[in-house]
Amino acid sequence: MDEPLVSLKGLTVDFDTGKQVVRALHGIDLDVGRGEAVGLVGESGCGKSITWLAALGLLGRTARVGGEVRLGVRNLIGAPVAELEHVRGGRIAMIFQDPSSSLNPVHRIGRQLGEALRLHRDLDGASAAAEARRLLDRVGIADAGRRLNDYPHELSGGMNQRVMIAMALAGQPDLLVADEPTTALDATIQAQILDLLGEIRRDSGMAMVLISHDLGVVAENTDRVCVMYAGRIVEDAPIATIFGAPSHPYTQGLLAALPELEGPRRPLVPIAGVVPEPSNLPPGCSFAPRCGRAIADCERAPPIVARIAGGHRVACIRA
Amino acid sequence: MTALLEVSDLVRKYDVRQGAWPFGRWATLHAVDGVSFKLEAGRTLGLVGESGCGKTTTAKLVLGLVPATGGEVRIAGERLPPMGSPQWRALRRRMQMVYQDPLAALDRRVSVGRQVMEPLAIHGIGTPAERRERALSIMDGVGLAPHHFDRYPHELSGGQRQRIVLARALVLDPQLLVCDEPISALDVSIQAQVVNLLLELQQRLGLAYLFISHDLRMVRQISHEVAVMYLGRIVEQGDPDRLFSQPAHPYTRALVSAIPVAHAGRRRRMVLAGEPPNPVDRPAGCAFHPRCPFAVERCRSEMPVLRTLADGRRAACHLAEALPRSIAA
Numbered sequence: 029m030d031e032p033l034v035s036l037k038g039l040t041v042d043f044d045t046g047k048q049v050v051r052a053l054h055g056i057d058l059d060v061g062r063g064e065a066v067g068l069v070g071e072s073g074c075g076k077s078i079t080w081l082a083a084l085g086l087l088g089r090t091a092r093v094g095g096e097v098r099l100g101v102r103n104l105i106g107a108p109v110a111e112l113e114h115v116r117g118g119r120i121a122m123i124f125q126d127p128s129s130s131l132n133p134v135h136r137i138g139r140q141l142g143e144a145l146r147l148h149r150d151l152d153g154a155s156a157a158a159e160a161r162r163l164l165d166r167v168g169i170a171d172a173g174r175r176l177n178d179y180p181h182e183l184s185g186g187m188n189q190r191v192m193i194a195m196a197l198a199g200q201p202d203l204l205v206a207d208e209p210t211t212a213l214d215a216t217i218q219a220q221i222l223d224l225l226g227e228i229r230r231d232s233g234m235a236m237v238l239i240s241h242d243l244g245v246v247a248e249n250t251d252r253v254c255v256m257y258a259g260r261i262v263e264d265a266p267i268a269t270i271f272g273a274p275s276h277p278y279t280q281g282l283l284a285a286l287p288e289l290e291g292p293r294r295p296l297v298p299i300a301g302v303v304p305e306p307s308n309l310p311p312g313c314s315f316a317p318r319c320g321r322a323i324a325d326c327e328r329a330p331p332i333v334a335r336i337a338g339g340h341r342v343a344c345i346r347a
Numbered sequence: 348m349t350a351l352l353e354v355s356d357l358v359r360k361y362d363v364r365q366g367a368w369p370f371g372r373w374a375t376l377h378a379v380d381g382v383s384f385k386l387e388a389g390r391t392l393g394l395v396g397e398s399g400c401g402k403t404t405t406a407k408l409v410l411g412l413v414p415a416t417g418g419e420v421r422i423a424g425e426r427l428p429p430m431g432s433p434q435w436r437a438l439r440r441r442m443q444m445v446y447q448d449p450l451a452a453l454d455r456r457v458s459v460g461r462q463v464m465e466p467l468a469i470h471g472i473g474t475p476a477e478r479r480e481r482a483l484s485i486m487d488g489v490g491l492a493p494h495h496f497d498r499y500p501h502e503l504s505g506g507q508r509q510r511i512v513l514a515r516a517l518v519l520d521p522q523l524l525v526c527d528e529p530i531s532a533l534d535v536s537i538q539a540q541v542v543n544l545l546l547e548l549q550q551r552l553g554l555a556y557l558f559i560s561h562d563l564r565m566v567r568q569i570s571h572e573v574a575v576m577y578l579g580r581i582v583e584q585g586d587p588d589r590l591f592s593q594p595a596h597p598y599t600r601a602l603v604s605a606i607p608v609a610h611a612g613r614r615r616r617m618v619l620a621g622e623p624p625n626p627v628d629r630p631a632g633c634a635f636h637p638r639c640p641f642a643v644e645r646c647r648s649e650m651p652v653l654r655t656l657a658d659g660r661r662a663a664c665h666l667a668e669a670l671p672r673s674i675a676a
Contacts, residue, residue, distance in 0.1 A: 071534035071535060071536065072534055184622055186622055187622075214397035214398055214561070214623075215397065215561060215563075215602055215605040215606060216397065216601055216602065216605045216618075216619045217397075217622060218605065219604075219605040219616060219618050219619075220618055220619070222607075223616075223618055241534065241535065242607065243535075244606065244607030244608055245607045247607060247608065248607040248608065249607075281536060282535055282536065285535055285536045285538070285539035286535060286539075286564070287539075287542075287564040287565055287567065287568040288564065289563060289564050289567060289591055289603065289606060289608070290591070290592055293567065293568060293588070295543070296539035296542060296543055296568065297539065298536055298537070298539035298540040298543060299536035299539075302504045302506065302507075302537070303504075303534070
């Protein structure tokens with residue numbers, strides 16, 4: 029197999045709250061290949077966003093990050109700020125859930141795009157303006173030339189997300205990390221944005237990590253899914269396997285809790301209990317207290333991630 | 348028999364200023380523009396649509412929290428009295444609201460038990476000891492334990508907080524719950540818990556729900572009937588299974604096909620061009636025509652009325668009979 033584009037090895041994050049140190053991420057191993065689309069799903073607090081914020085050095089000072097993030101020959105963890113600044117936006121770009129709070133409300137769209145182009149591509153003046161117009165055009169904003177003079181509040185949520193995508197593309201990244209990019213948008217606009225991301229990926233061969241709580245969004249837009257629970261990856265498999273033959277009881281539970289839009293209505297099967305607090309994880313497998321198939325051994329030690337088939341990893345001794 | 352809730356030709360307009368003060372000209376925004384429906388006791392009407400389509404305004408109009416500009420709301424045959432009047436207060440016992448964000452709907456400084464008892468105190472029902480007993484029994488009914496009584500909202504999880512909001516709404520023994528996106532703020536595994544609880548409560552207490560959500564899958568799970576709104580009007584209404592599997596209105600069709608499916612094997616998607624228009628600038632004719640791939644000349648000039656089709660559902664589209672129904676096409 030080819031060398032992966034980005035490789036996370038044993039990535040850990042600890043937050044120092046002053047009173048105690050809480051581990052939020054318990055050793056994430058994840059490879060993203062060139063041009064691959066990987067989905068990261070899980071419920072709030074499972075660590076799916078933290079993983080990539082940590083990888084790009086975007087967590088605050090209270091966070092202690094361990095492990096490795098390999099990009100080519102470099103390890104980003106502990107890398108000097110200048111090097112990280114080159115990687116962020118240049119090699120790996122990130123977009124977030126709420127576009128209007130990611131854009132600066134007091135600057136025009138054109139100026140914000142121009143800043144990204146100056147930092148990552150050394151473009152200035154007329155060449156930057158022309159490229160900004162091309163990028164807005166690329167993300168499907170009509171009348172791009174005039175829109176460059178607009179402020180974020182003059183655009184709708186969907187339009188602002190297109191602007192964010194244009195800014196992310198400004199640095200011609202190899203990997204786009206999209207953190208819940210459509211969660212704040214309406215259904216018909218979500219469909220437009222996801223289509224746009226797919227189209228850009230087909231044209232540019234850019235890899236994508238799609239972070240979402242919505243299994244449907246991930247199913248339709250990625251090749252492979254990692255399911256996270258309480259700071260660990262519990263299952264990692266191609267789309268068809270995750271949705272056709274999931275192995276981890278948590279993945280199975282998530283799918284059973286989801287109603288269908290077609291076919292007969294069946295009663296939903298909720299997962300009992302709640303997600304544990306990171307500061308108060310149960311011993312052994314974090315999912316064991318909510319798991320219908322748990323046995324005494326599950327509480328002994330956190331299960332090791334085992335490869336059960338080509339490209340299918342599961343962290344469960346009962347799988 | 349008269350329906351528990353009957354809404355006819357409900358209208359709510361707002362005067363808004365377009366452009367910067369003091370130069371902008373005044374314009375009229377039709378938040379809700381002629382909405383009619385009936386809801387029987389023990390049944391659920393799902394209200395779906397994108398943000399700004401008038402779902403929440405409709406909910407507030409139903410409870411009398413916002414006065415209507417036109418049309419009327421009848422509860423068990425009686426006209427809704429004006430907000431704040433003694434008659435309105437008495438009627439509000441029978442209809443309660445459940446909001447999206449339980450933490451915002453609860454008072455963080457007041458213990459769970461006191462918040463559940465508060466409606467009883469407001470309406471002067473029972474002695475303090477009786478209120479406590481009633482609150483504990485309602486909390487038990489929604490799956491909260493007695494030890495939650497003295498806890499504070501921040502000590503509980505999102506799902507438990509939504510149960511408190513439900514307990515507080517149910518403590519007065521209402522007949523109608525208006526639920527505005529009650530599960531949108533919850534995680535997937537918790538959403539299923541709350542939806543199952545709502546279904547069980549309906550069975551046990553004979554509650555009627557006006558269930559507002561943008562999540563079509565959850566709406567189908569819980570509703571006996573669904574109404575789809577676009578720019579302040581109902582564009583399609585009927586049985587949820589039929590409506591979502593064979594939509595008659597192109598907008599319903601677009602909404603349904605926009606939903607990503609959580610299994611392998613993708614469907615063809617109808618991606619709409621453009622965004623919902625500004626409700627101040629309603630397009631002439633059918634409000635959906637600028638985004639509709641099937642629009643013909645008539646759609647640009649003549650506004651379609653909501654009419655009953657051969658299969659019993661209602662749709663507001665000139666071409667409802669002529670369009671293909673299958674999503675898979």
